[in-house]
Amino acid sequence: MVKPGQSSFRRILLSRILLLSVPVLLLGEYVTYRKARSSLLETARQNLTESAIRKGESIEASIQALQANLLTASETAVLKSGSPQESQAFVERLAEQLPTKVQCVQLRDLNNDRIIASSCGDRPLGSIETSWWSHSPDASSNPISKVRVTTFLPEEDPPNTGTDLISGEPVNEGQLRLRLYAPVYASDRYLYAPDTPGTPDYALTIESRLGQRASDRRFEPGSLTGYTVVIDQNGTILEHANDPDRVGRNIKQEKDAKRLESIVRNAISGRQDFLHLFGLDKAGVELICGYTAITSPLSHGGGEQKWIILAVTPLDSALAGLKQIQQVLFTLILGLLAANLLATLYLTRDLALPIEKLQDYALNIQCRSTSDRVPHNLRIREFNRLAEALDVMVDRLKxxxxxxxxxxxxxxxxxxxxxxxxxxxxxxxxxxxxxxxxxxxxxxxxxxxxxxxxxxxxxxxxxxxxxxxxxxxxxxxxxxxxxGTLSVLIEPVDVNKIIQEVIDIQEEPIQQKGLKLTVTESTEPLTIEADPAKLKQVLINLIGNAIKFTDTGTISISTRKETAQTHNGDDLADGSKSSRVVISIQDTGIGIAPDQQQKLFQPFVMVDGTKTRKHGGTGLGLAISRNLIELMGGAIALSSPGIGQGTTVEISLPLLDIWSEGEDRPQDGLDSPELRTMSGVRPEES
Structure with a gap:
């Protein structure tokens, strides 16, 4: 009779298989998805870091080209002559012919701060200090070092200058703003007197904006080049190709100030790496960026300054291919779930049908309403054997x-x-x-x-x-x-002598099994407080166990002296610690599972208690040994790394104090043998 709350085997089997298989399938799909996402992020990390390095190299190359072209132009005779008409024509041609696009080229007279020629109207390009070139040129230095490089921020632009006066295109779009100044001398006096200090007569200035404009930025799906962000060593944003309003702000004002400061520190220290950002874009989306550092080309600031170059792209752009992977995984998981359901239904039917037949047979036997034999055409060998076993069981029950x-x-x-x-x-x-x-x-x-x-x-x-x-x-x-009743007679015992007597007794079985015996004795005599006969009995039992359970390998016996604390973990009253002798017996035999080791000290307990076990014994040896050792004031411990890894048994007994001649020995009861008794298993039963 079916009780409330019970279910059929077929339904339980179906639910259990689905309960196990469906989470496994979902977990596998999730792991695959996470692996794909991690691979895409790793690819983005490498590409963005390389993109940042390339952007930094491009900025350096562009500035160096501007410096070289500006220095070459400053040496032309047309500019040195000071003719306004010729200088104006030269400046306009220079603005059009420079390989790096510039917004303005300007020649200024340093004596009266008058603009002689300009390609962008009468707007002066910054302030010029004659002290920049007041010293004598150094013939050994790089000529490009005479070119003065500065940067300027949007707030330094005069009003209504948001378009290029040459092309009419917007210029205030988050690009890197640079001004380069080169000295122009009206005469050749430095050719004849190079050591004579002096200042230039004119200054040739170029204003340029490097990088891609924000209006030209297009985030193609899967693009891993990123847009450029340039930050100086003090944290000021010099270029932001996607949000011009951030140019000139310090990174401390940003939402991701701590992450940006970490990027600056890492880049200055020489690291080229990758990081997630959440507040460096006006859209507020999650970003990923690679970064590196280049030497600042500016001619002021003192010391070697750095610019930090970032290649930034939205996370969605880097993970654009993940959507296709998600679609494929979703289709795949639906197919696998459907296939799993069909396979589970078929499997549960084949497994449950024989059990249902056996159930009907068992119910008929219970009601004693049939004398038929159990069906044997169950198509599953195990169930057929179960049916045969049921027949035999019924006969045996009778x-x-x-x-x-x-x-x-x-x-x-x-x-x-x-x-x-x-x-x-x-x-x-x-x-x-x-x-x-x-x-x-x-x-x-x-x-x-x-x-x-x-x-x-x-x-x-x-x-x-x-x-x-x-x-x-x-x-x-x-x-x-x-x-049984145990009793021991405590007296001074020489440990090495007892061990040698036991080895002499066990020498024959060791040789018969072809085992190697190694004995490591202490260099000093060791005298302990023990019953020699009982200690000998324990050692014979332990070494005999090592021989019995070791087919090939080594049996090692060693003794050592160590300082131990008292049984309750506290030091002795006089501040000293009791000395003990440790006898270690180690073999390379069959070993013992960790969960069985503590049980072996109980009477009649063996690791293998079956009738077909290979090794004999009553299981009393270790229990008797423990009772004897504890009665003698010692301790015994067994350890094994596991099955097949050998066993180590250690016996710890108190060391007898050796008193020098003429020194009174305390009356501790050891001048004559001490009898100690306890209830336990008879020794002769081991």
Missing amino acids: AWAEELESAWKEAKAANQLKNEFLATISHELRTPLNAIIGCIRLVRDDCCDDRDEEIEFLQRADDAAIHLLNIINDILDISKIEA
Whole structure:
């Protein structure tokens, strides 16, 4: 009869298979998705870092080209002559012919700060200080070093200058703004007197904006080049190709100030890496960037300054290919789930049908309404064998029922015998006890005629008491055989001598098995407090175990002295610590599983307790050894890394203090052997 809350085997099997397989499929899909995402991010990391390096190299190359072209132009005779018409024509041609696009080229007279020629109207390009070139040129230095390079921020632009005066295109779009100044001398006096200090007469200036404009930025899906962001060493944003409004701001004002400061520190220290950002774009989307550092081309600031170059792209752009992967994984998981459901339905039907047939057979047997044999055409070998086993089991149950009836009769007879035994023992105990009580009461109540009759009654009581004592002694002897009694006689023992005696005894079985025995003795004599016979018995048992459970390899025996704390973990009262001798027996035998090691010190416990075990034994050896060692004031421990990795047994016993001549030895009871006893298993039973 089906109880409420129960379900069929087929339904349970179906639910369990789905419960296990569906999460595994989903987990596999998730892991695949995460792996694909990680691969795309790793590709973005490498490409953006390389893009930042290329952008930095491009900026350096562009500035160097501008410096070289500006220096070459400053040496032309047309500019040195100071003719406004010729200089204006030269400046306009220079603005058009420079390989790097510029917004303005301008020639200024340093004596009166007048603009002689300009390609962008009358707007002066910054302020010029004649002290920049007041020293004498150094012939050994790089000529390009005479070119003064500065940068300027949007707030430094005059009003209504947001378009290029040459092309009419917008210029204030987050690009890197540079001004380069080169000195122009009106005469050749430095050719004849190069050591004579002086200042130039004119200054040739170029204003240029490097990088891609924000209006030209297009984030192609999967693009990993990124737009450019330039930050100086002080944290000022010099270029932002995607958000011009951020140019001139310090990174401390940004939402990701800590991350940006970390980028600046890492780049200055020479690292070229990759980082996620969340607040460097006006859209507020998550960004990823690669970064590097280049030497600042500016001619001021003191020391070697750095510019940090960032290649930035939105995370969605870097993970553009992930959407296609998601679609493929979604289609794949739907197909796998459908296939898994069909396979599970087919599997549960094949597995549940034989069990259902066996269930019907078992119910018919329970109701005793059929004599048919169990069906054997179940198409599954294990179920067919189960059906055969059921037939055999039914036959055996019938036979066992007859045996149980016979055993019940035997048990009934045994119970009768037990009652008879208890009755007999009760009678044997009660009879002498009644005799003792009766005789003593007769004497006590003065019922005897004379002294001789009193003595006779007392003798009868004495005989009955002796008889009762013998019965009790017999019962106690049986109890002692079951429980046993251990006793040890403590005296000074030479450890090395005892070990050598045991090795002499075990030498023959070691040679028979072809094992290698290594003995490492202490360099100093070791005398302990122990019972030599019992210690010898323990060592014989432990070394015998090592031989028995080691087929090939080595048995190592070593002794050492170490300082140990007292049994409760505290030092001794005088601040010293007790010295102990540790005897270690290590083998390369079959080893012991960690969960079985503590059980071995219990009586009758063995690692392999089956009737077909390879190694014999009663399981009492380690239990007896532990009781003996603890009775002698020591400890025993067993350890093994695991099956097949050998076993190590260590015995720790107190070291006997050796007193020098003329020194009084404390009366600790060891001048004569000390007898210690405890209840436990008889040693002779190991």
